[in-house]
Amino acid sequence: MKRNPFDLTGKNAVVxxxxxxxxxxxxxxxxxxxxFVILVDVNPEVSQKAGQLRAQGLLAEGLCADLLERADRTRLKAAIEERLSGKLDIMVNNAGIQIRHPVLEFPMEDWDKVIELNLTSVFDLAQWAARLMVALGKGKIINTASVNSLAAGVYTVAYCAAKGGIMQLTKTMSNELSSLGVNVNCIAPGYMATPINTALVEDEKRFAELSQRIPAKRWGQPQDMAGAAIYLASDASDYVCGIMLPVDGGYLGR
Incomplete structure (x- = not known):
C-alpha cells in the first residue's frame, strides 16, 4: 500500500x-x-498542556522557555538537541506578541520586544533548525507570518514590520536551503479569535470593520491552522518552497 504523504509518524516537531x-x-x-511534538512556551504550564495531547494517546512533551531572552533560546536549543538526539524534522516558529501604540508614541523598548520575539528569535531558531536538518538531508521549517505581512494595520507598526520581515526571511532562507533538502515556508493567518487579538475583539467598531471584510464571515479558530501546518510539514509539500500560505477566510482576496 502506498504511504499516506500526510502521515507524520516517526517525525519530530517543535512548535x-x-x-x-x-x-x-x-x-x-x-x-x-x-x-512527536515538543511544545515550547513561556507559560510554565506548557508541560501540562502537552499532557492533554498524551491523554489523547498522542506523542508530546512541553518545554518552558522565554524566547525574548537570547540565553534562554541557547538553553532551549541544547535541551531539544539532547532530547531528540539531533533529529529535528519539523520546526514551527509561531511564538509572538502584539503591542499596540500610535506611531508617534511607540516606545523603543516595546519596538525592541516585538522585533526580538516576532522576527529575531524566528531567524535564530530557524537557522539552528536548518543546520540540524541539512545534516539530516531533509527538514521542514514553518514560520508564522500574517495577513499583516502584506496588509498593514493601525497602531501595530512593530508587529507589521516584523511580519513583513518574516515573509522575506522565509523566501530568502528558502532560496539557499531548498537544494539542501530543507523546505522553508510560512503560514499567514488572518484575523483569529485568539488571546493576541483580544483588544480587537473587544473594540466593537474595529471588530465590525474587520469582520465585514472577511468573505468567510467568521474569524478563524486555532484548529483552522492545523491543515496548513500538516501539509507544509509533510512529504506532500516536498516541492513547495518559499511560499506564504494564507489561512485567512479570504481576507487578502478582498
Missing amino acids: TGSYQGLGWGMAEGLAQAGA
Missing part, C-alpha cells in the same frame, strides 16, 4: 508559542498526524 492560540492548534494537528 513555539504552543500553550494556546494558533500554536496549540498547529501542535495538536501535527500530533494527530503522528508526529
Whole structure:
C-alpha cells in the first residue's frame, strides 16, 4: 500500500508559542498526524498542556522557555538537541506578541520586544533548525507570518514590520536551503479569535470593520491552522518552497 504523504509518524516537531492560540492548534494537528511534538512556551504550564495531547494517546512533551531572552533560546536549543538526539524534522516558529501604540508614541523598548520575539528569535531558531536538518538531508521549517505581512494595520507598526520581515526571511532562507533538502515556508493567518487579538475583539467598531471584510464571515479558530501546518510539514509539500500560505477566510482576496 502506498504511504499516506500526510502521515507524520516517526517525525519530530517543535512548535513555539504552543500553550494556546494558533500554536496549540498547529501542535495538536501535527500530533494527530503522528508526529512527536515538543511544545515550547513561556507559560510554565506548557508541560501540562502537552499532557492533554498524551491523554489523547498522542506523542508530546512541553518545554518552558522565554524566547525574548537570547540565553534562554541557547538553553532551549541544547535541551531539544539532547532530547531528540539531533533529529529535528519539523520546526514551527509561531511564538509572538502584539503591542499596540500610535506611531508617534511607540516606545523603543516595546519596538525592541516585538522585533526580538516576532522576527529575531524566528531567524535564530530557524537557522539552528536548518543546520540540524541539512545534516539530516531533509527538514521542514514553518514560520508564522500574517495577513499583516502584506496588509498593514493601525497602531501595530512593530508587529507589521516584523511580519513583513518574516515573509522575506522565509523566501530568502528558502532560496539557499531548498537544494539542501530543507523546505522553508510560512503560514499567514488572518484575523483569529485568539488571546493576541483580544483588544480587537473587544473594540466593537474595529471588530465590525474587520469582520465585514472577511468573505468567510467568521474569524478563524486555532484548529483552522492545523491543515496548513500538516501539509507544509509533510512529504506532500516536498516541492513547495518559499511560499506564504494564507489561512485567512479570504481576507487578502478582498
